[in-house]
Amino acid sequence: MSTIRFQALKETLGRKPVKVEEIGKKSEIFGTNVFNDKSMRKFLTPDAYKAVKNAVQHGIKIDRKLADYIAMGMKEWALTKGVTHYTHWFQPLTGATAEKHDAFFETSFDGSDPVEKFGGDQLAQQEPDASSFPNGGIRNTFEARGYTAWDPTSPAFIYGTTLCIPTVFVSYTGEALDYKTPLLRALHAIDEAATEVCKYFDKNVKKVTPTLGWEQEYFLIDTALANSRPDILATGRTLLGHTSAKGQQLEDHYFGSIPTRVLNYMRDLENECMLLGIPVKTRHNEVAPNQFELAPIFEETNLAVDHNSLLMDVMQKVAERHEFRVLFHEKPFKGVNGSGKHNNWSLATDTGINLLSPGKTPMSNLQFLTFFINTIKAVNVYEELLRAAIASASNDHRLGANEAPPAIISVFIGQQLTKVLEELEGVSTGKLSPEEKTDLKLNVVGKIPDVLLDNTDRNRTSPFAFTGNKFEFRAVGSSANCANAMTTLNSIVAKQLKDFKAEVDTLIEKNDLKKDEAIFNVLREYIKQTKAILFEGDGYSEAWEKEAKKRGLSNHKTTPEALKAKVSKKAIALFEELNVMNHVEVEARYEIELEEYTKKIQIEGRVLGDIARNHVVPTAIRYQNILIENVRGLKEIFGKDFEKIAKEQISLIKEISEHIEGINLKVGKMTEERKKANTLTNAEKMAAAYCDKVKPFFEEIRYHSDKLELLVDDEIWTLTKYRELLFTK
Known part of the structure; x- marks a missing residue:
């Protein structure tokens, strides 16, 4: 084993869990x-x-x-x-x-x-x-x-x-240079729009507050092992490394017993969170080895976003005390699940009502349907913008893989609520007879609470799913600032609610309809218009990609492609109408996110080339020379018969040579493409060049390196392997 790996493993295996002192009841120190x-x-x-x-x-x-x-x-x-x-x-x-x-x-x-x-x-x-x-x-x-x-x-x-x-x-x-400013403006916009709609049902509502409950997934890697990997240090993920024989296939880590050292870290972290008023509640093992999750109680969105940003800082600082490194990258290890940050979103009134939860009366259920259907309509109209809100170089690795929703934005609501919408779609237009009103309120709207008690099972392949009393935006990446997704989501729903109220008021004034009749008429049309965005099946399947294309849904698999929606006329008009961002702020963010994407791929390319040529190739050559000396010795001993005896060694030498040649060839080509991309002055073109011309070499270089990892003697391989990174406690 190489000196680097030996020292890292020796240091790791010698660690004892850091003792964590109890600091009182959580309720007392919160x-x-x-x-x-x-x-x-x-x-x-x-x-x-x-x-x-x-x-x-x-x-x-x-x-x-x-x-x-x-x-x-x-x-x-x-x-x-x-x-x-x-x-x-x-x-x-x-x-x-x-x-x-x-x-x-x-x-x-x-x-x-x-x-x-x-x-x-x-x-x-x-x-x-x-x-x-x-x-x-x-x-x-x-x-x-x-x-x-x-x-x-x-x-x-x-x-x-x-x-x-x-x-x-x-x-x-005066332009916003942060995540918080547009978020606060979006929260103000949805407060105004939702409050006006609430007044159809309750005149006492004065304020509507969007709530957020995030679920933070992350990996914990021992500090010494992480420090032995240049790619983890520079990029937050492993650019090379053959998958371990044992990964997550036995599903023995998920919800399993939390390792003592990790549990002590979690307890220490929770103590810090309590002091800082971050209401963390849930902790558990996630699916991948060394992957975990932390989740809080729901809070007002602005505070929840601040708490998540603060938490990520605190997690790193607490990890240092326990000799851990926290990895927030969406896909730090190939072959096992990556990490997300599910954003659970809802709307709450100052009268104590969750607008995405049905009540005890037909009127409260109609209110639920109003906000439920309007949210679906907003996602249907702005699905490309919602996809752009979670786009990043790191999240590109995760979206569409077997543990994350696809890049196609769709909404899951379950079979029972789908039936409710189908029944509402059949409501007659215009005025309703007393019999129709009674039937509608009792047999359609009135039964919603019972429907939700036995709702369809959750669909983990859906990027935007209704889960009983909230919508879960599952596509958000683990390293992301929640403000990006929340600014967009609250903006599109605010816009939709404004449009809804205008339509209802028009029907009441011009068609002489009563309030309930006007609301039913508008909701019925929305149900017809949003069928394309609703999907109950397997979001991972190729069949869904084909079906989504038929429905006219976007499927932007890369960040440069997805981000274009942010500067579309529709997006700029949305943000300007709501005073969330002006066109200068929107365009600036587009430039910044393109530059960030380019720089991350650029850094990964340079680190990959460095590791491949300065770690992998020299190690492979060193082992190859050992084999060559072995073959020479066999020739001296066995003479003419040595070729039969050394057949396997000679074949191995050739195979190693092919992979070394492959690495040098691909790294050279990647470097040339990177140099060409760097000459471009347009941010959009440069990001596209890095995405389409530079990034494809990553997997090709990795292929040759990972093959060499299996061929080269473990004693001299310099890079800490997956089996050590993921299974050393």
């Missing part, structure tokens, strides 16, 4: 490090507290004088917990979080009288040097100004000795 309602009541004046609550609940702007009082209370609270610094915590378009720490400590001009200072100005707004963050052409490189502004709807929290203040991030000219 949110201890969050400036939540309890902390605000204690440290804020009544006026300051009221100002924050009004900002959160009603979007009322906080007066700058009151901001000073809020900052003062926030600082005093933080100082009681040993905090020394504060930061505006934001989510730029890099896919990671960002922070710049400033000390509370200040001195006067002459250096005397040091104090801990933090005022409303520092709380409300800061100006980080933002020239190096992705901007998609919104600003020139020399234009460094970017502003972070406090988002009071997401509470400040303490991590370590730093007070973290969630903020938006915008340019000097």
Whole structure:
């Protein structure tokens, strides 16, 4: 075994689980490090507290004088917990979080009288040097100004000795440079649209809040083993490596007993989450070896997105204490399942109603049907945009594989609800007779709760599935920021609800229909229009690809192809109408995501070429030389008969030579294609070139390398193998 592998395995096998101390009941420590309602009541004046609550609940702007009082209370609270610094915590378009720490400590001009200072100005707004963050052409490189502004709807929290203040991030000219700003605008849009529709059913509804429950899948790899793989360190996935004889085929890992070392990591992570107010609830083994999942209780979408971004940071930091590396890449290992981040989405009213859950009366069930069918209609109209929202270089590996939904967006609702929609489709147009109304409300709408009690089994091959009281967007990748998908989903549903209300109001005014009749008429037409998007079968099958094509559904299998929907006239019109993003912001994000795709494939290509030529080929040649010396020795001993005796060795030498030649040839060609792609100045063309011309060589190079892994003596193979990465605890 090579020295690198031996040392890595020796270090890993010698580890003992890190002991994790219990820190009390979770209910008692939950949110201890969050400036939540309890902390605000204690440290804020009544006026300051009221100002924050009004900002959160009603979007009322906080007066700058009151901001000073809020900052003062926030600082005093933080100082009681040993905090020394504060930061505006934001989510730029890099896919990671960002922070710049400033000390509370200040001195006067002459250096005397040091104090801990933090005022409303520092709380409300800061100006980080933002020239190096992705901007998609919104600003020139020399234009460094970017502003972070406090988002009071997401509470400040303490991590370590730093007070973290969630903020938006915008340019000097006001364009959004982050994920949070468009998300907040989309949430405002759907609140307005959904509230207006709710008033058909309940005049008391004043606010509708989208909720989100994400399911974070991830791999845990021992630090030493991960450090022995240059591809994991540089790209987050294995670019080479033959599949292990034992993978996930026995299904013995899924929901199995959690290994002690991993369980200690999970307990430590959950303790940190409790302190930070992240309501994690579920933990379990996933399907692939060393793959796990963590899921929280549902929250308001903006807070849920912030919590997921924070969680991913915390997971990495806690993993360091346990000598683990967390892999969020959607497909870090070939031959076993990749990781997703299912986004469970619903809508809740300020009166305590889940709009995607039927109630006890026909009226509440009609309300459920209204939001249920409108969501399906939104997905039907904007399926390409929804596909673009989850597009990335890493998610391309996962979509359409055996563990993930296909690149074709479709909606699964189950056989029972399908029958309900079919019955609604048969409702007569125009006015309804008393008998028709009674039959409709009792026998169609009224039976929905009973239908959902025994609903059709879940369809894991569906990218967008109804699961009883919510829709589950299963196609979101594990490394993604949920804001991307949630901004799009909430925007398209907001647009659809606006259109729905306009249609219903028109029918009421012009056709002299009653409210219920108008709603039934519009919903019936929507059911007819959305049949193409509904699919109950196997989304993995080739038959579905053919059927989807007949239905006119898109099937964009690569990110450069899928992203084009983001800058379509339809998409730009949608975002501009709702004031979620203007055309400059939309086009900038398109440029940024294309550049990100290109850079990731570029990095992978360079790392792959380096490992193939500097690890795999030299190791293969070294083993080949051992075989050649062996053949020479056999020739000296056996003379003319040596060819019969050394037949297998000679054949092996030839086979190794062929694979070495294959690697060198393909790496050379890949490098040439990469150089050609790098000369292109158009982001769209460059991304397409990397996708179509460079990336195809990855599998060809891997093929030869993985064959050599099986041929070369295990004692000298330098790269840690799958059986070690995935099965060493």
